[in-house]
Amino acid sequence: MADDYPFKETVRDRSSRARTGVLTTRHGELETPLFLPVGTKASVKAVGGDELGSTGSISLIANAFLLSMKPGVEIIENAGGLHEFMSWEGGIFTDSGGFQMIREGFLEKVTDEGIRFRSPYDGQRVMMTPELCRDIQLGLGSDVAMALDVCPPHDAGEDEVKEAVRLTINWARRFQPGPSTDGQLRFGIVQGGLDRGHRKECLDKILEVPFDGLAIGGLSIGEPKDVMFRVLDDLVPHMPDTHSRYLMGVGSPEDIIRSVERGVDIFDSVFPTRNARHRTLFTPNGKVNVRPSTFRNDPGAVQEDCPCMLCRKYSKSYLSHLFDVQEPLAWRLASLHNITFIQQVIKNMKMAIKEDRFSIWKEEFLRSYLSGGG
Amino acid sequence: MADDYPFKETVRDRSSRARTGVLTTRHGELETPLFLPVGTKASVKAVGGDELGSTGSISLIANAFLLSMKPGVEIIENAGGLHEFMSWEGGIFTDSGGFQMIREGFLEKVTDEGIRFRSPYDGQRVMMTPELCRDIQLGLGSDVAMALDVCPPHDAGEDEVKEAVRLTINWARRFQPGPSTDGQLRFGIVQGGLDRGHRKECLDKILEVPFDGLAIGGLSIGEPKDVMFRVLDDLVPHMPDTHSRYLMGVGSPEDIIRSVERGVDIFDSVFPTRNARHRTLFTPNGKVNVRPSTFRNDPGAVQEDCPCMLCRKYSKSYLSHLFDVQEPLAWRLASLHNITFIQQVIKNMKMAIKEDRFSIWKEEFLRSYLSGGG
Numbered sequence: 070m071a072d073d074y075p076f077k078e079t080v081r082d083r084s085s086r087a088r089t090g091v092l093t094t095r096h097g098e099l100e101t102p103l104f105l106p107v108g109t110k111a112s113v114k115a116v117g118g119d120e121l122g123s124t125g126s127i128s129l130i131a132n133a134f135l136l137s138m139k140p141g142v143e144i145i146e147n148a149g150g151l152h153e154f155m156s157w158e159g160g161i162f163t164d165s166g167g168f169q170m171i172r173e174g175f176l177e178k179v180t181d182e183g184i185r186f187r188s189p190y191d192g193q194r195v196m197m198t199p200e201l202c203r204d205i206q207l208g209l210g211s212d213v214a215m216a217l218d219v220c221p222p223h224d225a226g227e228d229e230v231k232e233a234v235r236l237t238i239n240w241a242r243r244f245q246p247g248p249s250t251d252g253q254l255r256f257g258i259v260q261g262g263l264d265r266g267h268r269k270e271c272l273d274k275i276l277e278v279p280f281d282g283l284a285i286g287g288l289s290i291g292e293p294k295d296v297m298f299r300v301l302d303d304l305v306p307h308m309p310d311t312h313s314r315y316l317m318g319v320g321s322p323e324d325i326i327r328s329v330e331r332g333v334d335i336f337d338s339v340f341p342t343r344n345a346r347h348r349t350l351f352t353p354n355g356k357v358n359v360r361p362s363t364f365r366n367d368p369g370a371v372q373e374d375c376p377c378m379l380c381r382k383y384s385k386s387y388l389s390h391l392f393d394v395q396e397p398l399a400w401r402l403a404s405l406h407n408i409t410f411i412q413q414v415i416k417n418m419k420m421a422i423k424e425d426r427f428s429i430w431k432e433e434f435l436r437s438y439l440s441g442g443g
Numbered sequence: 444m445a446d447d448y449p450f451k452e453t454v455r456d457r458s459s460r461a462r463t464g465v466l467t468t469r470h471g472e473l474e475t476p477l478f479l480p481v482g483t484k485a486s487v488k489a490v491g492g493d494e495l496g497s498t499g500s501i502s503l504i505a506n507a508f509l510l511s512m513k514p515g516v517e518i519i520e521n522a523g524g525l526h527e528f529m530s531w532e533g534g535i536f537t538d539s540g541g542f543q544m545i546r547e548g549f550l551e552k553v554t555d556e557g558i559r560f561r562s563p564y565d566g567q568r569v570m571m572t573p574e575l576c577r578d579i580q581l582g583l584g585s586d587v588a589m590a591l592d593v594c595p596p597h598d599a600g601e602d603e604v605k606e607a608v609r610l611t612i613n614w615a616r617r618f619q620p621g622p623s624t625d626g627q628l629r630f631g632i633v634q635g636g637l638d639r640g641h642r643k644e645c646l647d648k649i650l651e652v653p654f655d656g657l658a659i660g661g662l663s664i665g666e667p668k669d670v671m672f673r674v675l676d677d678l679v680p681h682m683p684d685t686h687s688r689y690l691m692g693v694g695s696p697e698d699i700i701r702s703v704e705r706g707v708d709i710f711d712s713v714f715p716t717r718n719a720r721h722r723t724l725f726t727p728n729g730k731v732n733v734r735p736s737t738f739r740n741d742p743g744a745v746q747e748d749c750p751c752m753l754c755r756k757y758s759k760s761y762l763s764h765l766f767d768v769q770e771p772l773a774w775r776l777a778s779l780h781n782i783t784f785i786q787q788v789i790k791n792m793k794m795a796i797k798e799d800r801f802s803i804w805k806e807e808f809l810r811s812y813l814s815g816g817g
Contacts, residue, residue, distance in 0.1 A: 115770075
C-alpha cells in the first residue's frame with residue numbers, strides 16, 4: 070500500500086527534518102518544498118494564469134466553497150474544469166473553504182451533518198456536508214482536494230478543540246470513504262489546537278482514512294510563532310514519510326523556511342500578494358515599503374538580480390509613481406515580484422537541501438532577510 | 444522646407460480623402476492611420492508597457508500636465524525620460540493637458556499669459572504658459588509634443604470661440620518660435636469651434652508657425668456626430684498633405700474610420716480602455732456587454748479570430764466571472780482586447796487603402812459592426 074502514495078521523498082537533510090520530494094498529480098509532478106499562490110476566486114489577485122508561470126509557480130490553490138457559490142460548479146464543469154476555466158496548466162489545489170465559512174460571518178451552525186451557512190452572494194441557506202464538499206471539488210476538477218474540517222480559533226477552550234477534532238475526524242471518514250480512484254488526490258487535515266495530545270489523536274485517526282496526503286490546519290491563525298513551531302516540533306515526527314505535509318495558510322519567507330526545517334513540504338498564503346497590494350515588497354535584505362521618500366527618485370530595480378517582470382522592466386521610481394496615482398498596474402507588478410521572490414526562496418532552499426547545506430543557507434538567508442536593511 | 448516635414452503620405456485612396464503615411468520620430472517610423480492608447484499618468488490603465496506591444500500598438504499618448512504635477516518632470520528626467528520611466532520603446536505623444544486644466548475644475552483663470560490653475564494633488568497655484576508647457580514636454584522626452592491651446596465647450600458662444608482662437612494662435616507662436624531642432628516633433632492645434640470661418644482662420648495662422656504636424660482640437664466633446672464630420676469636411680481639404688493630421692480624443696471604431704475617410708491620420712482616445720473597464724467589448728459584430736445572461740456559461744472566446752491575450756487564453760465565461768467577483772484581472776484582459784480590436788481595425792483599414800478597396804472595406808466593416816448583433 071505504501072508504494073501507492075503519490076508522494077516520494079527524494080532527499081533528506083542530515084541536520085534537520087527538511088526534505089525534498091515529488092508529489093505526482095494529474096497535472097504533472099510537483100516538486101516540494103512547494104509554495105501555492107492563492108487564487109481564491111479562480112484568479113491570483115491582479116495576476117493572470119497566462120503569466121503566473123513566469124513567477125516560477127507550478128501550482129496554485131483556489132477556494133472550492135466560494136467557487137461553488139460563484140460562478141457555480143456547473144459553469145466550471147462546462148468549461149472543462151478549473152484548469153481550462155482559468156487557463157492554468159499547472160497544478161491546482163482546492164481548499165474546502167470551511168475556514169472561510171466559519172470565520173467570515175456566513176456561519177449559521179455547525180452540526181454533525183456539516184456546516185450550515187448563508188451564501189455571501191445571495192443569502193441562500195446551504196448545508197455544506199463532507200460529501201457535498203468532495204463532490205464540489207470533484208466537479209471543479211482540481212488535482213488535490215482538501216477535506217472539510219473544523220478549525221477552532223487559536224484561543225479556543227479545551228471543549229471546543231475536542232469537538233473540532235471529533236467532527237474533523239468524522240467528516241474525514243465521510244469525505245474519503247475509500248482510496249481515491251479518479252485521479253484526484255485528497256488530503257486529510259489534522260486539527261487539535263495547540264495541544265500535543267489532541268493533535269496526536271487527530272493525526273492517528275486521520276491516518277486511518279485512506280488519504281493521499283496530510284495537511285496541518287489550525288495554525289498561523291493568531292497564535293505566537295514559537296507556539297506554532299512547538300506544535301510542528303511535536304506533531305511532524307509522527308507523520309509518516311510517505312505522506313506530503315501541507316501547512317495551510319503559511320506564509321512569510323521566514324515561516325516557510327522554519328517550517329521546512331521542521332519537515333513541512335507544502336505551503337499556501339495570500340501573504341505575498343496581499344503585501345504587494347499594500348506596497349510591501351520582499352527583497353533579500355528584508356521587506357521594503359514603497360515609500361515616496363525612498364523610492365520616488367530611484368531609477369534602479371527593486372531587486373537587481375530578480376527575474377520578475379517588475380525588476381526586469383521597471384524602476385523603483387515608476388512603481389512608486391503607479392502606487393501614488395493608484396494605477397492598477399502597480400498591483401500586478403508588485404504581486405508578480407513578491408510571488409517570484411517566494412518561489413526563488415523555494416528554489417534556492419531545494420538546491421541547498423540537495424547539496425547538503427540547508428542549515429548554512431538558512432542562516433545566511435535569514436540573517437540578511439531579517440536584518441531589515443532593505 | 445516642405446521636404447523637411449517628418450510626415451510622408453504613402454498611398455492615397457482614389458474615392459475619398461483616406462490615406463496612409465509615415466510619421467518619422469526619434470522612436471521609429473509610425474505608420475498612419477495611427478491609434479494612440481491613452482496612458483494619462485504614464486500607464487495605459489491596467490495594461491503594462493511590457494504588454495502594450497502585443498495589442499499592435501506602436502505609440503501611446505500621455506498627459507504632460509498631470510505628469511508634471513506627479514511624479515514631476517525632474518523624476519522622469521532622472522529616469523532617462525518617459526520611455527525609460529514607463530518601459531515603453533514605441534512612440535510617445537504628450538498632450539499639453541490644457542483640456543484637463545480647463546475642464547476638470549482646477550482652472551482659476553485664463554489670461555494672455557497662460558492658464559492659471561490649482562494643482563489637483565497639493566492645491567498649489569501654477570501658471571501654465573506655452574513656454575512652460577514646451578519645457579515640460581521637452582523634459583519628459585516625448586517624441587511628439589502638443590501645443591498649449593484653449594478648447595472652448597462645444598456650445599460656446601461666438602465671443603468665447605473667437606477668444607479661444609486668438610489665445611491658441613498667440614500661444615502657438617510662443618510655444619514654437621522656430622523650427623524643432625532637438626529631435627522632438629511639435630504639433631500645432633487648430634481650434635475654432637464648429638464655425639468654418641474661425642476654423643479656417645485658426646488653421647491659416649497655425650500654418651505660419653513652423654510646426655511638424657497639425658492637430659484638430661475641440662471636436663468630439665459633446666457636439667452631434669454629423670456636426671463633427673461637417674467640420675472635418677470643411678477643414679481637412681485646407682490642411683496641406685505635408686502635415687500629419689491628428690484628431691484629438693476620437694474615439695470609437697466607426698468615428699475613426701469615418702474620420703480617416705475625411706483625411707485624418709492620427710487618433711487617441713480612452714474609449715477602448717474605459718469601455719473595457721465597464722464591461723463593454725468590441726467585436727466585428729458590434730459592441731457586446733459582458734452580461735451574466737449571455738456570457739456566464741459560454742466557454743467560447745469573446746472573438747474567435749482575435750490575437751489578444753483574452754481571446755487566445757480565456758473564455759467569455761471566465762471573463763464574466765472575473766467581472767462578477769471584481770477581480771482586477773478583468774480590467775487588464777478586457778483592455779488588452781479592446782485596444783487590440785482597434786489596432787486590428789487600423790491594420791485592416793491600412794491594407795484596404797493600399798489595395799484600393801477602402802470604401803468597400805469600410806461599408807462591410809460598418810455594416811457588421813453597427814448591426815449590433817454581437
